Amino acid sequence: MNSTDQPRLAVRSPADLIAAVPYLLGFHPADSMVLVALQGKQIIFAARADLPAPGSDPKPVSRYLAGVLGRQDADAVTVIGYGPAAQVTATLDVLRPDLDGAGLTVLDALRVEDGRYWSYLCPDPGCCPPEGTPYDPRASQLTAAAVFAGQVALPDRAALTAQVAPVTGPAADAMREATNRARQRLGDLLDGVTPEDLIAGRPMVGITRKAHRAALDQARRGESLTDDQVAWLGLLLTFVPARDDVWERTDGDDEHLALWTDVFRRSDPELIAAPGCLLAFAAFRSGQGALAAVALERVLARYPAYPMALLLEDLLRRGVPPSRLVDWPMLNDKRTSRRRRRRGGR
Incomplete structure (x- = not known):
């Protein structure tokens, strides 16, 4: 699920909307059901789920998507199915009543396959021929505008997953050595800490805050962290x-996205839980729900009971919009406060 708090792009036709979807999600969907939610004339949210396998029950996917959209303060939706007619139609037949039940007006229902799209709601063969309407997203002005605005659409979800994949080879070997040095450094540091202070976390909060600020400053300058810093x-x-x-x-x-992507990818496998969750949270705050999801998938594959990951995963599954956290972070961080005043909040 993705918020659409991004540069505004004008959608004037089904072909424009199809061209916009990869930029709303962050990647080009395949074998998917995509719901684009609107409030008035503005797109406010996009949700995607895998198309149910042939012969499987589409009701769980339908209930999930309708439930997510029902929490977005949307009043209308366009449904786009990517894949074979039989699978898309079977899912849409179940999905439309669920959307109606959620109080959402279905503006259009489209199917996309092999460079053509079909509308389930358009009865005019002159407008919507039975053989489908060809479209070329590369020729769309919306695609050009999205690229100009700096928005990115990766080839597929696998490409998005690759963005958070762990480093390998010599880079991984170097990080293992750096992690051993960090453990020794931490052991020396904790020798002078009382058990009470250690349980309360007071010394560690100050030390971590200092390391975090230094790392964030480097990220703002576009500088990479050393292995020892990570x-x-x-x-x-x-x-x-x-x-x-x-x-x-x-x-x-x-800078938050850049920092936590770097730390997550380079951290020793035993230390990925917190950086991965911080990346997921930063991605969620920026409206990149798909990036948040793939980061959490990697964390939960290794640590299936990590509480912060489970909390964030539930946040995504429920489709909670980033705007619900408009006052986050509520801290006396002067630089954060100045930035938030300049941009009028998020």
Whole structure:
């Protein structure tokens, strides 16, 4: 699910909407049901689910999508099915009553396959021929406008998953060595900490805050962290009070996304949970729900019971819009406060 708090693009036809969908999701969908929700004339949300396999019950997918859209304050929706007619039609037959039940007006229902689209709601063969209407997204002015605005549509969801894949080879070997050095450094540091302070997390919060600020400053300057910085920050984030302090300072700005993508990809596998969740949260705040989802998938594959990951996954599944967190972070961070005043909140 993705918010659409992005540069505004004019959609004037079904072909324009089909051209817009990859930029709303962040990748080109295939074998998918996509719902584009509107409030008035403005697109406010896009949700995607895998198309049910042939012969399987489409009701779970339908209930999920209708439930997500029902929480978006939308009043209308366009449904787009990507794939074979039999699968799309079977799902749409179940989905339309569920959308009606959620109080949503279905503006159009389209099927897309092999460079053509069909409308289920248009009865005019002159407008909507039975052989489908050809379209070329590359020729759309909307595609050009989206690219000009800096929006990206990856080839498929696998390409999105690759963006959060762990480093391998010599880079992974170097991170293992850096992580061992960080563990030794942490052990030396904790020798002088009382058990009470350690449980409360007080020393670790201050140390982590300092490391986080330095890393974020480097991200703002476009500088990469060293292996030792990544390992040290990842290790500090295993202390929950320290992690939560960083979480409260995590926004959806580019530097937050860049920082946590880098730390997540390079961290030792034992330390990926917190950086992966912070990346997911930053992606959610920026309206990139698909990126948040693939980050959480990787975290939960290794740590299926990690509470922060489960909380964020539930946030995505429920389709909670990023606008619900308009006052986050609620901290006395002067730089954050200045940025938020300049842009009038998020």
